[in-house]
Amino acid sequence: MVVVIRPRRVATSAVVVASALALSACGSAGPEPSGGESSGELSVWFPGTNQTEIDLVTEQIVPAFEEETGATVEVTFLDWGDMSTKLNAAFAGGTAPDVFGHGPAALADFVANERVEPLTEYVDRLSAEDQDDLADAMSGGQVNGTQFLIPLSLQGSLLVYNADDFVEAGLDPANPPATWEDVYDVASDLTVRDASGTIVRSGLLLPSQPIGRQQTFAFLLHSAGGQQLTDDGAEAAFASDEGQRALDYFTQLFSGSDAVSAGLGADYSNAPTAQQPLVLGTASITLLSPNSMQQVVTAYPELDLRVMMPPKFEGADDGHALGGAGPGLMINADSAEKDLAWQFIQYMISPDTGAEYTQGIGAIPARASAASTPYVQDNPVLQAFVEAAPLYVTNPNVPGWVQVRDTMDKYIEQALNETTSARDALDRAAADVDKILEANR
Template identity: 25%
Template sequence: MKKVLLSGLLALTLGATTVLAGCSNSEEATTNENGVIEITLWHAMGGGPGKGLDAIVQAFNDSHDKIKVNSVYQGSYDDEFNKYKTAEGSDTAPAIMQVYDIGTRFMIDSEATVPVQKFVDADKYDMSDFEPNILNYYKMDGQLYSLPFNSSNPILYFNKTAFQEAGLDPNKPPKTWAEVEEYAQKLTKKGADGKPERYGMSMAIYGWFFEQYMANQGGLYANNGNGRKERATEAVFNKTEGTKFLDWWKKGVDAGYMGNFGRKTADTQAAFSAGKTAMFIDSTAVLRGLVDGAKDKFEVGTAELPKTEGAAGGVIIGGGSMWIMKDQPDAKQKAAWEFIKFVAEPKTQATWHTATGYFPIRTKAYEVQELKDFDAKYPQFQTAVSQLHNTKLTEATSGAVIGVFPEARATVETAIEDVLLGKKTTQQSLDDASKKVTDAIGKYNQLYKK
């Protein structure tokens, strides 16, 4: 396939212009005047995670005298992609890019990267203790394309104090949708005007949560095994699993025991911290902040994602990974691999976990004392670890791989809003969204035909 700079690619699909370019491999000088190979890492991690990543970079640089990594925050993932278009092949181009999970299909298709598998094989690098449920997301056709970095999954957070007030056992959180309904109704508090002062349960209108509840029921987001058997050609989230979940969600909102605080996950987090909702769904990555923020007000509990009766359960891993860029000289690619191996070391993973709440990607990290101390202080995180290990790898829980995922996610969020606000029926809204995403996948695939 002829490679071109595909500016406007996603504009042809759902209106975005996030693209990557084809690549070359320059053999220019790779060391500075001190004989040090300098490489650049681009990332999209702000706030606490960004500081945690900078600390890892500093630790690497302090322990390696022939390689220096320069970490550069690029804003959002979309900003990062667009900046790469102008930097590709230049001295300012990154040797490593940290990219979100749903960019995987696009990164593979761009042919702008070197699969991490190449370096794993060349080094005979031992990955026997790496978490298979995390690695699996970034594998296609048996090949590992990038190394997982910031990995998380969604869990149920609940206010144990509110449970006690409502006569519920704080050590027995809801496990099924039916139990969520029962608990949420008891936890909902209304004011004198009859309006809820505290909802029993809330969820942000976030496409990732929809994807999780599809997988939790064994449902696929896209055809061809979620795009893992072969390239996906159709969105199929408008089937029974999608409508059943959205109908359940709308039922709770209409009945007044489920709160709707909009698309921003931070708004639902704030509502929980302020006591305006007793339960909510969110990433494991926010656990430490929630527990610390609530310690003087109430005790935070956690539970695995509730499932519908008879469903196998399970979740999809989320987050992002590290990619090695092809347009860099071999020496810089090898230096990038050295950094990635450092990131994956058990000690580094323990530090990353305690600083951010993201999963360690390998089990040996749990043997590090720093991590043992953290988990003793935050036992709620064990829920996430158990859920990860309890998830059976299937096509559903492996997650979908499509080239227009960011736009597909936004389309699904609009569909959810239309249902919750009563603008469309569940089936009509998901049918319309599925058709829109299918059309976008088709246009994308035309540009990437082999």
């Protein structure tokens, strides 16, 4: 059964499941308290405002945790988009919580300012089995090999196509293209124009809105065998032949008489379900997160939507998609309750809690073993996204990343609008990015 993201209903069922799970969490999956009974108070700023996760945390995890440890936990739920503003003020004033969540993009800046506690020692204490199970997610929470953030879920976006459009265009929906070159050819066949030549249905529509542009570029870049920064994170590495190949491809999608995409700059990733291009019939292939795709599939069961594994460029080793660690939890370096804080995080990533949490928010589970849970097994959409997990690559965790990302984004936009050539855009972006990285070192 596909889970409908309808807060009240999920919430109610969560309460029922919660009481059962709470017992098992205490009994078996619950970790041993490292420092005996603690009477401390723990403040947690949680990265998410989904009602299911709120219910899960406040009705299951916190009560079980409080009972076991004797601690009191105060949880505040915030969208991770609001987190930076609130954390900035709190760190400046010394009132930051013991545990807080954020997206990986901001991680390295907290690390550079010694605001977050290294967690490698704690992670080492997890069983080898657990470490293995969480490996895909954990790497996205590391800076220079040290663990600082524990991701609560994986994220990743994949190409999703309308099988009926394939059939109508004489293509075989059971055999989607495997290279970007073939994707382009297929997209050309799928593109529909009106009498004036304007594209009314894009064969392929990749995100080209702010931030989305950088993500699409990274998606293509990695599939061409390139990477965004050098391995040590010290310099830009995208101004390469692979980078040019990726950006030229991206630009070509929108430009000239051979274009296969309309609406350069439009943000469909965050559009309401009913306004999704696949729903409106204005695109045949788009890039979607598992959550968006599930919402579409649920609301429009008549659409035959399928997931395509990440294509690669001809000659490259593997296709990759941008994804990996989602928002996760960190421990304040000044916290007086670090052991307690770690216990709390452990609760969140325990197999049962983790599975229910990711199900509640419609995300990809952080644990590889979750592939065998009913949530994934009974959900073909999610199965595909879990299957692709080894192909996800994360953005680099370097200080100043947000500024680096925005800088790349600015020059990519210029190339897409053909106010400058791909090569030139990449070179100029690389020069600016090197300066930012230097200044943040």
